[in-house]
Amino acid sequence: MESAGFETTLAFRATSHVPEKRRIAAAAAELLGDAETVFVDEGFTPQLIAEALPRDRPLTVVTASLPTAGVLAETENVSVLLLGGRVRSGTLATVDHWTTRMLAGFVIDLAYIGANGISRERGLTTPDPAVSEVKAQAIRSARRSVFAGAHTKFGAVSFCRFAEVGALEAIVTSNLLPAAEAHRYSLLGPQVIRV
Template sequence: MGRAVAAEGEDRRRHIVISARRAGSVDVTAIAADLGVSKETVRRDLSTLERRGLVRRTHGGAYPVESTRFETPLAFRTGMHAAEKARIAAAAAELLRDAETVFIDEGYTPQLIAEALPDDRPLIVITASLAAAQVLATRPRCTVLLLGGRVRGRTMATVDRWAAQMLSEFVIDLAYVGANGISREHGLTTPDPTVSEVKRQAMRSSRRRVFSGEYSKFGAVSFCRFADARAFDTIVTDTRLPQREARRYALLGPEVLRV
């Protein structure tokens, strides 16, 4: 009897994970109606899935945690937390200051940072992101260096040792770095080792480093660790990250901006 109940529970939790990955999130009320169980049962399932590192709980639901087996494509990310990402990108771009050479990471928020960079001054931009390169290449005062390597279709960015090796030849004033997750215990993580290699080299090659990401990244942990939160000068996120949590990250060293 116990095994039958356990199997039913595992089937239910598998359905929740699949639904969250397909839609980007799940709502407790909706998933309870879909499964024909109580909302309390769904909440317990979400707690179990969160302990396993498969979802992150939110008020009234959950969203999937990216892993080596699951990662949201770039096209999907453009519609998620769009207003917050735009504010974060604008604030991050203001941190350019006197930098003349800049690294732009792969991902949608770094792409928005590229769009927000000023076009009234000479700038050399090194990037793995085809989208960021396309945004900046037409600017007359901007020189774009696109890292070579295998193009990763999910994020439309170059990865692998070729990209990391080319990046190792530069000394960069400022790096805008993203991640799939950031935590005080495990640092900054991403699901793919080839992506992690490029990010790790960007950290080594830069004098100043800025992490930009919406609140949902905080506390999330993926497969490949590439940096510690202490390695960043500034962390830019949105106001949904609680002030008390922002202070905990600030105690590690970075300035934390909530916008």
């Protein structure tokens, strides 16, 4: 369990529940619709979403994640905007006021958001206040927001809340989240997709 004092690294996340995360990422990428501008959050599942985005049409991707920017940088139809700021060593993502200020200047069609925990009572949470600010600003800047995460994120609560469940258009997770629990989340507003 992650807490305010402990957060797993991106390298660790890339070895945990990988087949489940790939299914989730593919389903999340299918929600792109007619979006032309997309925010892709830091983390392994969002990175997998970036890899699953279509390459046959122009797309602008805004991200604070160095690995995600690297994955997309050489893609012909994708324009990548990397948010500036202090780079966190564990996740290789930028944070702090530079990041949020730059992000606040955009109107984004769709934000793909990750979190360390999601609960019906406490919303979406993460251990680090600086990361929380970036995620909150991404949701404020976006017309639509989608949370994508493994079943292990549900019911988990971390230190910093950055959004309520009702702020999301959709939640994409695996069928390892029980249908009854998925229904309880859907009652708060978002469509819940289990794959």
